[in-house]
Amino acid sequence: MRQELLSLPKGLAEEVSKNLVMVARLIDEDPEQAYAYSRIALRLASRVAAVREAAGFAAYATQKYSEALAEFRAAKRMTGSVELWPVMADCERGLGRPERALAMAGEPEVQKLDKAGQVEMRLVAAGARRDQGQLEAAIVTLQSPELASNAVQPWTARLRYAYADALLAAGREDEAREWFGKALEADKDGATDASDRLAELDGVEFVDAADLSDDEDQDGTENLADDEDDEDDDEDPAEVAAAERATDVTEYYDEDDEEYEPLEQSAADADVRGDKA
Numbered sequence: 001m002r003q004e005l006l007s008l009p010k011g012l013a014e015e016v017s018k019n020l021v022m023v024a025r026l027i028d029e030d031p032e033q034a035y036a037y038s039r040i041a042l043r044l045a046s047r048v049a050a051v052r053e054a055a056g057f058a059a060y061a062t063q064k065y066s067e068a069l070a071e072f073r074a075a076k077r078m079t080g081s082v083e084l085w086p087v088m089a090d091c092e093r094g095l096g097r098p099e100r101a102l103a104m105a106g107e108p109e110v111q112k113l114d115k116a117g118q119v120e121m122r123l124v125a126a127g128a129r130r131d132q133g134q135l136e137a138a139i140v141t142l143q144s145p146e147l148a149s150n151a152v153q154p155w156t157a158r159l160r161y162a163y164a165d166a167l168l169a170a171g172r173e174d175e176a177r178e179w180f181g182k183a184l185e186a187d188k189d190g191a192t193d194a195s196d197r198l199a200e201l202d203g204v205e206f207v208d209a210a211d212l213s214d215d216e217d218q219d220g221t222e223n224l225a226d227d228e229d230d231e232d233d234d235e236d237p238a239e240v241a242a243a244e245r246a247t248d249v250t251e252y253y254d255e256d257d258e259e260y261e262p263l264e265q266s267a268a269d270a271d272v273r274g275d276k277a
Contacts, residue, residue, distance in 0.1 A: 004048050016045045023054045031061035042071075049078035060087065065094035082109040086120040090127070098128035119146050119155040123162055135170040142166060157187035161194055168197075177201050 005013040019041035026034035038051075038058035045051045056071030069091040072084045085104065092100040104110075105125040113121060122141060129138035142163045146155070164179035177198065184194040 004050050005045075008045055008048070012044060016041050016048070016051065019044070020051065020054050023058055027058060027061050031058070034058045035062045035064075047078075049075045052078065053084070056084070056087075060091065060094075063094065065091040069095070082112045083117060085109045085113060086117055086124050089121065089124045093124065093128055093131060098131035101125065101128040115146075116153075116155055119144075119159055122146075123159065126162060126166065130166065130169070135166060138166045139163070139170060152186045152188075157183050157189075157192055157194070160186060161192040164194070164197070168201075173201065 005017055008016065019037045022037040023034045023041065026037065035058040038055040041051045042055045052071045052075040056068045056075060059065075059068035059071060069088060072088045072091065076082070076084055076088075085107075089101040089104040092098070092104065101124055105121055105128070110118060110121050122144060126138040126141040129135075129141055142159065144159075146153070147159055147163055149156075160179050160183035164176045164183055167173075167179060168176035180194045180198045180201070183192055184198065187194055
C-alpha cells in the first residue's frame, strides 16, 4: 500500500493514508464510521488499488454487498491478484445469488489462492450450499485435509466451527458437540462463540446479574431489607414512637454524667405501657 501511495502528491498521500488508517481501526467496532472514512479516501484517490480494496471491505462490513463487489472487482483489475476471490464470492451470497458463489468456487482462480484463501473459499462454498438448503452437501464440502488435520492454523477454529454448525443444522447433535469442542480448542483468540454453543447444547443457562429481581441479591439470597420494611409497616405507630424515645435514653445515658436527668415519661409512653399491663 505504501508503494501505491507514493504515486500520489505528498500532501494527498498523507491525507489518504490517514483515512485508510481510520478504516482499519474502526472497521470491527464501528463499521459505519469506517465506511465514511473509506468514502473520503475513495474520493481522493480512486485509482489506487489499496483504496478500492479498503472501500470494498468497509462496504462489505456494512452489508453493502453490491458496492463491495464493485470495489473488489476494481481492485482485482488493477492488481491482477486473485486474493479477493473468496470475499467476492461471499458478496454474491450476500446478494442472494448462492449459485454464482458456487460457480466461482469451481473457477481456475481458486487454484491460484494460497492455503488460507482456499480454506476461505471452501467456507464460502459451504455457506452457499446451506443457502440453497443443501445441508449434507455443505457438510461434505467442509470435509477436507485441513479439517482432519490436528495442526492448528489461523483458519482452523473457523473451519471446525462451520463444520460443527452444519452438523447441528442437520440434526447430528453428538457430532456437532464434538466439533464445537475441537473448534474451542483451536480458538485461542476467541474468534468464535464455540464455548457458548457448547453450553447451549449441554443445557447451561447464563443469568445476567442485572436481571435478578429486586427481591434477591446477586448471590441469589432474598433481600432481607425489603422484608424488614414490610414488618415495619405492620407495627403500631405509638409503639414505634415509644421505642425510639427509649432508644434515645439508652444511647445518650452516661452514669458518670452528673448533669444527666432521665427523660420524663410521655403520655404516649404511658398509654402504650398501660395497654401492655
